[in-house]
Amino acid sequence: MKDWTTAAAELYDGGFRPMFIDGKWVEAQTGETFDARNPADGTLLATVPKGSKADIDAAVKAARTAFEGPWANWTPFERQNLLLKIAEKFESEWERLCLSDTLDMGMPIQRTLGNSRRVLGMLRFYAGQAVSIHGQTIGNSFPGEIYSQTVREPIGVVGAIIPWNAPIAGSIWKIAPAIATGCTVVLKPSEEASLTVLMIARIMQECGLPDGVLNIVTGYGVDAGAALAEHPGVDKIVFTGSTATGQAIARAATGNLKHVSLELGGKSPVIVCRDADIEKAVPVAAMAVFANSGQICIAGSRLFVAREIHDEFTRRVADYAANLRIGHGIQEGTDIGPIISARQAERIEGYLSVGPNEGAEILTGGNRVAGDDFAGGHFFHPTVFGGVTDEMTIAREEIFGPVISAMPFDTLDEVVERANATPYGLAAGIFSTHLGTAHKLAHRLKAGSVWVNMYHAIDPAVPFGGMKMSGYGREGGLQHVEEYLDTKAIWINAD
DSSP states (O other), X not given: OOOHHHXXXXXXXXXXXXXXXXXXXXXXXXXXXXXXEOTTTOOEEEEEEXXXXXXXXXXXXXXXXXXXXXXXXXXXXXXXXXXHHHHHHHXXXXXXXXXXXXXXXXXXXXXXXXXXXXXXXXXXXHHHHHTOOOOOEEOOOOSSSEEEEEEEEEOOEEEEEOOSSOHHHHHHHHHHXXXXXXXXXXXXXXXXXXXXXXXXXXXXXXXXXXXXXXXXXXXXXXXXXXXXXXXXXXXXXXXXXXXXXXXXXXXXXXXXXXXXXXXXXXXXXXXXXXXXXXXXXXXXXXXXXXXXXXXXXXOOOEEXXXXXXXXXXXHHHHHHHHTSOBOOTTSTTXXXXXXXXXXXXXXXXHHHHHHHHTTOEEXXXXXXXXXXXXXXXXXXXXXXXESOOTTSHHHHSOOOSSEEEEEEESOHHHHHHHHHOSSEESEEXXXXXOHHHHHHHXXXXXXXXXXXXXXXXXXXXXXXXXXXXXXXXXXXXXXXXXXXXXXXXXXXXXX
């Protein structure tokens, strides 16, 4: 068994970690910093620059210079080779990257380590896409001997803003397609989890990434994030986070009509039909929410169960939840890690209070974890509410914590209507052993991803994104690459 405690002490010692602009490691122009703390115990990991508009200006300028400079002459083969080198370096440093994520935002180490296939797969998938970008020769009806074609060109400088709940995967999902298409990036990580993204910049620099192609500005959303969203030198903004912030970013982007891709919040339904395989469905339905302590946008937090099996199924989910191991992320075997911050913990406590006040029954959990082993951190017992109705606050609002709201249903038409009765449309889950039922439900649910007899499946080749207030644009698949390209039509008179 690896000694993660010793490795953690060697990785972060409370020292200063500069940000990355134009190939250089720099302080904020104001000289201000803020703390990066371990959410499991509150210990100081490092201090990082508190970037502001001036730092965003410098990063955008560097990205523009790189985009219009030598980077523009890199061939698809060279961009592909760079991504493959980065993938190899990621593989060799995977444990350090995962440990950084676990320390910085709390995800259990067994879960961060288990994401290698996805992250390395993303890097290699986009490496393949780098040499697959092409236009079309188009027959036209214009009089004369007129030749027409399209070419695909990189969109330009991309501003990327990512959340704290998956820094490795979240940053690569923004950076890799930009490198593949020939764009440049200014990335602002969440102020709650900046350290791993700085490590990623170091790895990419060591692999030969040219100066200015990737720039990391650490700081707060109200300062650095807002400046990036509205910056006239940014051609496209990509954001993952809350719906409210996404709306603010969309408004800010109107200044120069920059392209926008948004992956936002959710209140995703999981539907368990009466013919579901209960033994297989219980752990999957539970971890659809409890994975990463519920701090995940696709959490299947509304659990609709056919009335015939509702009581048995919810009891089993509650039993499963009660037996999950809660602890620090670096402890082997931990299932449930800490909540990211005191502010988020207070928010979750509010929902745990309002649920019973509105008539819901706590089947398990419902409170913080007490004890000296959890001092300084923010831990919650995984919670399952029964007796929930659709109009209750816990059934309508995104909690972003380890909380399930279980509700019975009688007919498929009824559950489809109720599942879709939300402003969100990010994901949905279906459990049924009847293929026809699964097909009917999957086509009728308003969600960007629908999983049948599974949950959380994400692959680089498959598009992911939301409908309605869960955003627009796609990450993953060919559609993701398209998001970073412009189409130019070329006409040639051959007479």
